[in-house]
Amino acid sequence: MENIIANRIKNARILKCLSQQNIADELGITKQMVSKYEKGEAVPTSSRFLKLSKLFGLKMDYFFSSFQIELGEINFRKKSTFSIRKQNSLKEEIKIRLENYIWIEETLSIDYSFKNIIENIKINSLDDIQKTVLKLRNDWNIGIDPIHNIIQLLEDKEIKVIELYNVDEKFDGLATYVNNKYPVIVVNGDFPVERKRFTLLHELGHLLLNLPDCETKEEEVFCNKFASEFLFPADIVIKEFGGKRRNITFPELINAQKKYGISIRAIIYRLVDTGILSKNKHISFYKRLNLNPSLKREVDNSRFETPEKSNRFEQLVYRALSQENISISKASSLLNERIANLKEISLL
Structure with a gap:
């Protein structure tokens, strides 16, 4: 138990980007004593546990929980200015969210066996992305229709989605596996809905695509192509906008944005990618934006009306509570909700 408590205290400190001296100052003890806590050589008193709980913003049961997960590789390659301290803090937040997620599933005896149905399709060039996306869409029974809720689609396909709020704006998203079994996509929940949808599918590309050995920059290009093709398939782009054109009206772009949940910038890219607009038009588009702040x-503007929210974890907690698999205090801890509020809900 001492080792569990020691690891939890250290991980909580990393979560909050605090030093051992910061903790010592808050508790009114020496830095050496904090070090002993983190090495399992000493255990805080009850009063100090309460102070730690308040300082870290974590429920008391966090420090005593033996249920832990193993995160797969996490690479924050997109934003080179995202500091190591912030990366480690984010990892700890993700671990807490996923520990709770996996724990509630196991409590409800839910077991999934995710299958990557495109893992054997080797991607050698950008041209391979289109047929790979088409196969995935067909196997997932969505054809080339607009997708109204990306998160719901992913969760229906046994991919866990975690939204993080009030995190560093330099964080877009990431994809990994938990315990070498559960695929997970994490996304910045504060993003506009179109950006969130694109990021989710970009990370899905990292998760599923069998890419060649390549530099990080090239890998990002592959995954951007995957997200664009998934959101707005080439055949549909041509159907919506016709053949090669010299000009596109703004209302056409807005209508496509509202229908497919893809940003206007990404639509312009798709129009160039499918040959409807020339590359010169792409360049002139961005020149206009740079010269006209109001047009930019x-x-x-975000115009897609369907919200992208993940509520599966919350639903599982309420299910476990109603079936008496967990106590109301545990549900309160998992949902970070007052017990009184849950008592009112449980009466319905």
Whole structure:
């Protein structure tokens, strides 16, 4: 138990980007005593546990839980300015969220066996992405229709989605496996809905695509192509906008944005990628944006009306509570909700 408590205290400190001296100052003890806590050589008193709980913003049961997960490789390659301290803090937040997620599933005897149905399709060039996306869409029975809720689709396909709020704006998203079994996509929940949808599918590309050995920059290009093709398939782009054109009206772009949940910038890219617009038009589009701030704001407006929210974990907690698999205090801890509020809900 001492080792469990020691690891939890250290991980909570990393979560909050605090030093041992910061903890010592808050508790009114020496830095050496904090070090002993983290090495399992000493255990905080009850009063100090309460202070730690308040300082870290974590429930008391966090420090005593033996249920732990193993995160797969996490690479914050997109944002080189995302500091190591912030990366480690984010990893700990993800671990807490996923420990709770996996724990509640196991409590309900839910077991999934995810299958990557495109893992044997070797991607050698960007041209291979289109047929791979088409196979995935067909196997997932969505054809080339607009997708109204990406998160719901992913969760229906046994991919866990975690949204993080109030995190560093430099964080977009990531994909990994938990315990070498559960696929997980984490996304910045504060993003506009179109950006969130694109990021989710970009990370799905990292999760599923069998890419060649390549530099990080090239890997990002492959995954951007995957996300674009998944959101707005080439055949549909041509159907919506026709053949090669010299000009596109703004209302056409807005209508496509509302229908497919893809940003206007990404639509312009798709129009160039499918040959409907020339590369020169792409260049002139961005020149206009740089010279016209009001036009830039209008282009960047979010207009897709279907919210992208993950509520599966919350649903599982309420299910476990109603079936008496967990206590109301445990549900309160998992949902970070007051017990009184849950008592009112449980009466319905």
